[in-house]
Amino acid sequence: MSRQWAFYFDTQKCIGCHACVVSCRVRNDVGTKEAKWRRMEHVGEGSFPDYKETSVSMSCFHCATAPCRQVCPTHAIEKRERDGIVTVDQDKCIGCHYCAYACPFGACQYGDDGLLQKCHLCLGEGAGDGHGKPARQKPEDGGATAACVDNCVTEALKAGPINEILREASEEAANRYSESDVGPALVVEPVTQESHDSIETTDPTG
Ligand code: SF4
Ligand code: SF4
Ligand code: SF4
Numbered sequence: 001m002s003r004q005w006a007f008y009f010d011t012q013k014c015i016g017c018h019a020c021v022v023s024c025r026v027r028n029d030v031g032t033k034e035a036k037w038r039r040m041e042h043v044g045e046g047s048f049p050d051y052k053e054t055s056v057s058m059s060c061f062h063c064a065t066a067p068c069r070q071v072c073p074t075h076a077i078e079k080r081e082r083d084g085i086v087t088v089d090q091d092k093c094i095g096c097h098y099c100a101y102a103c104p105f106g107a108c109q110y111g112d113d114g115l116l117q118k119c120h121l122c123l124g125e126g127a128g129d130g131h132g133k134p135a136r137q138k139p140e141d142g143g144a145t146a147a148c149v150d151n152c153v154t155e156a157l158k159a160g161p162i163n164e165i166l167r168e169a170s171e172e173a174a175n176r177y178s179e180s181d182v183g184p185a186l187v188v189e190p191v192t193q194e195s196h197d198s199i200e201t202t203d204p205t206g
Contacts, residue, residue, distance in 0.1 A: 004064070004084035005062065005083045005084055005161055006162040006187060007059070007061060007158070007165075008186075010157075010189040011054050014056070014156035015153070015154055016055030018055070019148075020057050021039060021057075022037050022151075023148055024037050024119070024148040028122075029113060032111045035110065037060070037109060038059040038111060038148050039058050039059075039106075040136045041058055042055055043056060043087060043191075049205045054191050055149070055198060057156070057157055060086060060120075060121075061087055061105055061185050061186040062184075063183045064084070065183045066086050068107075069099075073094075076091075084185060085120060087120050088115075088118065090115045093115040095113075095114035120132075121159060125146075126146075132155065143188055162185060172189075172190055176188065
């Protein structure tokens, strides 16, 4: 593989605003309410009055080993050679949900047709405008930044080739990435006391 694309997430910067979730839905025209290619998880710790909550933005992490791909009986799931992005061929999917059982991150989603759909990293083609216009593939057009990344108001979420991501990450986050066994292409900054803001959030996508 020439290069693996990866996500970067900084727990200290995320304010749990759901802009990433909504922008993914718009960019990719995800029509069903149930299918969430990106979602927010809120991890709580402690009890009142010392309860703290951390927001974590989740999607498919385009795993090195792609367990979903390994169990798919119809070879509907591909891990692209050129960038490691894991894609789905819905013409081959039979909706058996084996991939959902194999995925450790709850990334496999299904539409009204019962077929697998999930984050495809905007295919590395940038956000576009979400209304049928071409993706912005060149830096002079705004770069090839995924919609969720493009719309993150605090730059808590980033995506790109793993060597670039690791250059920006803290040493602890980079070490965590190399220790990973399943191989999710995700570099995540550790939770600290500062990132434990008490945030009250509601999911606008329901
Ligand atoms: S996160 Fe889940 S759906 Fe995505 S590549 Fe890994 S196993 Fe497959
Ligand atoms: S639901 Fe579709 S993509 Fe998933 S394992 Fe079954 S055939 Fe493959
Ligand atoms: S990279 Fe694209 S498809 Fe994946 S969660 Fe972000 S907006 Fe959605």
